[in-house]
Amino acid sequence: MHVSTRRPVPVLTAVDIGALAEETLRVQAAALGLAPRALDDRVPERRARGACGLTAIGAFHDGQLAGFTYGVPAHEPYPWREPVLHRLLAAGRRSWTGDAFYLCELHVLPDFQRQGLGTRLLTALCARAGEHRVILTTPAQPTPARRLYHRHGYRDLIDVPPYASDAAPYAIMGAELPLLPEAFRARAA
Numbered sequence: 001m002h003v004s005t006r007r008p009v010p011v012l013t014a015v016d017i018g019a020l021a022e023e024t025l026r027v028q029a030a031a032l033g034l035a036p037r038a039l040d041d042r043v044p045e046r047r048a049r050g051a052c053g054l055t056a057i058g059a060f061h062d063g064q065l066a067g068f069t070y071g072v073p074a075h076e077p078y079p080w081r082e083p084v085l086h087r088l089l090a091a092g093r094r095s096w097t098g099d100a101f102y103l104c105e106l107h108v109l110p111d112f113q114r115q116g117l118g119t120r121l122l123t124a125l126c127a128r129a130g131e132h133r134v135i136l137t138t139p140a141q142p143t144p145a146r147r148l149y150h151r152h153g154y155r156d157l158i159d160v161p162p163y164a165s166d167a168a169p170y171a172i173m174g175a176e177l178p179l180l181p182e183a184f185r186a187r188a189a
């Protein structure tokens with residue numbers, strides 16, 4: 001008898017990030033290869049972010065959070081807003097600062113990675129953004145996240161050098177909405 005080992009596909013649903021503060025930080029820690037409770041000290045901050053007008057999506061498997069993403073219109077008073085908008089303005093990229101959606105976080109548990117869940121979360125969140133552009137920050141080195149963003153039409157807007165000796169460089173990326181995946185862009189060219 002053949003027994004399928006195929007994992008059921010997690011279900012996506014809109015979530016309240018403030019109410020899921022602990023769960024999202026545990027998923028984030030695992031996705032980043034940190035100890036399970038390494039980010040627990042950020043719980044109060046994440047609870048507070050729930051009040052920032054976020055759009056958030058969680059992916060659930062058997063009632064457990066397997067991945068999540070959230071973002072916010074760039075005009076909302078989100079903590080990363082000022083430095084990112086400032087960098088874009090200083091680099092002459094004013095068009096990316098108005099009517100933009102800021103993608104704050106995207107994380108998938110290691111056991112669920114490389115099965116298309118990150119793609120589903122990214123496209124579902126961007127489809128719900130009411131703005132014309134989406135911007136984000138991500139570590140500058142080549143990562144699965146950067147490949148994912150590039151595949152969906154994100155461009156590198158600014159490379160930001162480390163602001164301190166123990167800080168890592170990061171990139172500000174942006175895409176026009178709606179997202180146009182690679183296959184469609186190639187066909188349109």
Ligand SMILES: CC(C)(COP(=O)(O)OP(=O)(O)OC[C@H]1O[C@@H](n2cnc3c(N)ncnc32)[C@H](O)[C@@H]1OP(=O)(O)O)[C@@H](O)C(=O)NCCC(=O)NCCS
Binds near residue numbers: 031114137144147
């Ligand atoms: C970035 C991240 C969210 C991607 O999540 P994911 O669920 O693995 O994303 P996907 O499965 O859609 O795509 C990832 C890779 O799996 C591949 N893939 C997708 N479905 C697949 C399948 N069924 N079989 C084999 N490979 C598959 C994709 O082609 C992609 O390959 P690539 O990295 O070589 O380009 C995840 O790696 C993560 O949480 N990373 C740590 C946190 C992080 O960096 N977050 C972003 C911060 S800005």
